Amino acid sequence: MKFSADSTIRFSVEHGFSETFYVICPICSNAGIKVIRWEDGSEETLGCATCRRRERMMETRETE
16 A cells, blocks of 8 residues: 555554545535545545535524
């Protein structure tokens, strides 16, 4: 597994080592999408944290 200089290395008992990094969101243009590539070949992609935060803020304003 080759690691990037801008990534973080993690360890999980289930998957082994992983490389975690962020990619640009096509909606908000922030580096908010977290990608985790595990040593066993699997990959996880989490939704954009910035877009999620904005959605929560809008929901809060609507309920007031």
